[in-house]
Every structure is written in C-alpha cells, then in structure tokens.
Amino acid sequence: MKRNQSLNRREFVKGSLIALGATGITLILPGCAAPQEPAVPTAPVSAGMIDTTPFKKDPPWIIGRAGAGDTNEWMVSFSAHFQWKFTEVYKDQVKEYLEAASNWDPTKQISDMEDLLAKKVDLLIVDPVNEAAIVGAVENAMAAGIPVVLASTRVQTDKYASWVTTDNVRTGFIVTDWLCKELGGKGKIAITMGAPGSSYAAEWLAGTRQAMSQYPEITEAGLAYCYWAASEAKKAMEAFLQADPDINGVCPGGGQMGIGVIQAFLDAGKPLPPVGGADDGNGWMKLAKEEGVKFIGSTSGSPMAATVADIAVQILQGQPVPKYVEYPTEYIYETDVDKLVRPDLNDNYIASTLLPEEWINKLYKL
Numbered sequence: 581m582k583r584n585q586s587l588n589r590r591e592f593v594k595g596s597l598i599a600l601g602a603t604g605i606t607l608i609l610p611g612c613a614a615p616q617e618p619a620v621p622t623a624p625v626s627a628g629m630i631d632t633t634p635f636k637k638d639p640p641w642i643i644g645r646a647g648a649g650d651t652n653e654w655m656v657s658f659s660a661h662f663q664w665k666f667t668e669v670y671k672d673q674v675k676e677y678l679e680a681a682s683n684w685d686p687t688k689q690i691s692d693m694e695d696l697l698a699k700k701v702d703l704l705i706v707d708p709v710n711e712a713a714i715v716g717a718v719e720n721a722m723a724a725g726i727p728v729v730l731a732s733t734r735v736q737t738d739k740y741a742s743w744v745t746t747d748n749v750r751t752g753f754i755v756t757d758w759l760c761k762e763l764g765g766k767g768k769i770a771i772t773m774g775a776p777g778s779s780y781a782a783e784w785l786a787g788t789r790q791a792m793s794q795y796p797e798i799t800e801a802g803l804a805y806c807y808w809a810a811s812e813a814k815k816a817m818e819a820f821l822q823a824d825p826d827i828n829g830v831c832p833g834g835g836q837m838g839i840g841v842i843q844a845f846l847d848a849g850k851p852l853p854p855v856g857g858a859d860d861g862n863g864w865m866k867l868a869k870e871e872g873v874k875f876i877g878s879t880s881g882s883p884m885a886a887t888v889a890d891i892a893v894q895i896l897q898g899q900p901v902p903k904y905v906e907y908p909t910e911y912i913y914e915t916d917v918d919k920l921v922r923p924d925l926n927d928n929y930i931a932s933t934l935l936p937e938e939w940i941n942k943l944y945k946l
Contacts, residue, residue: 642676645696646693755911
C-alpha cells in the first residue's frame, strides 16, 4: 500500500542481557551476549491440501482452544473472533467452545492442552507460545486422533492438521526497510519484540535484521523482549536511551510496544523518532496523531482467528483443507489514521476487524 493510496475501513479489513527488576524484560545491548534464538524457519512448511475424512464427525462438536492469553489488545481481538464464530456463526454446530489461557507459559499451555483433551474435545486449536516446548503435546493430540489447528504461531513439527499465520518475516523486512530509508540509510535503531521462543517474534526479528543488513551505516542499538506490552517497552526504551541517547529510529514490533517507546521519548524530552512496525490499534493511532509520529504499521492479523474457526469446522465436516494458510497483511501510515481511528471506541479497538458492530460496541464502546 502506497502512502498516498486512499484507504477505507472496509478495504482495510480485507485486505544486554539486563534484567529490569522483576519485570522479566530482556534487553540485549551491543557487545552483550544475546539469548539463543530459533533459526527461521525452524520446521518445514507443508503445502497443499490435506484429507480430513479421518477427523469427520457429526455435529454438534466440542472445540477447545489452548490460547496464549488475553494479555494485550491483539489477543483480546483474536479471542473475540473465535468467540463470535463459535458461539454465534456456528452455534448450531458447536455444542461447546472451551478456552484456556497460558499467559505465555509453555508449561501451562501443555497442561491446558492435556486438560482440553481430557474433556473430549473434537478438535484442538493452539496458539503456540513457544515453538519448541509444546511439540510433544501437539504430536500427542494428533496421535490420539484429535486434529490440531495452529493459530498464528508455529511449532517445530509438521504433525498438525492446518496452520494459519501471517508472513512475519516479510512484515519485519518491509517496515524496517521503510524506517532505514526514512533515516537516510544511517542511524541507530532500537528494537522491541514480543516473547522469546515465539515464532512470530523470531520471524519478525529475522525480517528486521535482513532489512538492516542492506544499510551499512544503520546499526542496531539493542533488542528487548517486552511481551507486546506498552509498560515493558517503555522501561526497555528508557534503558536504551540511558545507554545511548543518540537512538533515532525504533522498530517496536507492534503498536502496543510502540506506545511505550513513544512515551519513553516524550518523558526524556527527546525528538520523536520515526517508527517502523506499529499497527492499527486505536490507542497507537490516537497517540501517533496527537504527537505527530511518522510511522509505518501493519494491519493486525487478529481476524485470522475467524479463518482458523472456518477451517476447524471444515475439518470436522471432512472437507479438504490447506495445510498452510497465509493471512494477508496490509500496511498503513500516519496519513491513514483519520480514516481508521475510532474516537468513539476505547484504545483497545483494532481497526482491522471482522466483528459485527454489536460485538465491537460490546467490547470497545466508551
């Protein structure tokens, strides 16, 4: 999407190692050892259609989801799309929809998966919080004849029924390449990412570093894992600015972390940097407009939950489904904010949504 391209909401939808107290934030400053990160990709991506007749069952069904937890606006929207689909759109076919939240703890997620299987779910949806740690649990479910659909993030196995995700490497590359160009090909960029061990964060970071490698005079000022939380990103950015006051660009890895980054610059009384990698969250867009932040953002992939739900139903109906589904991503800029922001809704609203207005008002109305 080009900067001057008109964008309306309907089209938009379619489309060191340093511990900061007890917060759990991890910062990696230049010259410090970084935690081991998974290679990207870490498992083969299987293409083509799969035969789901072994999983076919007559409705009504029990569908379970071992989720990451509604710890930020993206996850709230993600969960809401599942709930809308299974409790409203497919209410005649789904007898019970069960959810569990691991809050980014892989051990808890494995336990959640075991609990859901014990409740005799017919299909299991998983948003993997760690691509390596839960492999055994995913494979065990499949071996027991329960189809597993991966939502957003991957696992290091191809023993699952279907996986719906976005191309996070490409997104990381596109937003960072824009940022490097905004900086004239020279400068210092600080990076915040979500959770270590998450394929989403690893892939986005890989794309970011691929883009930066094209610009010899661009340097990485540091990396912080902030679990997609504004408060954690603010603390991390404050530490980065103390270590290097000359940071002039930021890749926040999402709008929530972008909010924390901008708040840190404001508190430090420093000029606001261009931001490569925000999103279409209401809170981010309101702040960016108020403070005049120049940015590129990617649309939220949270509506992909609706696609996951559709595939889950197709599997239980015995219809062939794709092994891999790439959910589309579009890009927005500060010039698009007025067309997308909803002043009548709270900061947690995300513009790229498939939810009916009734659900939107229930979740986000001021």
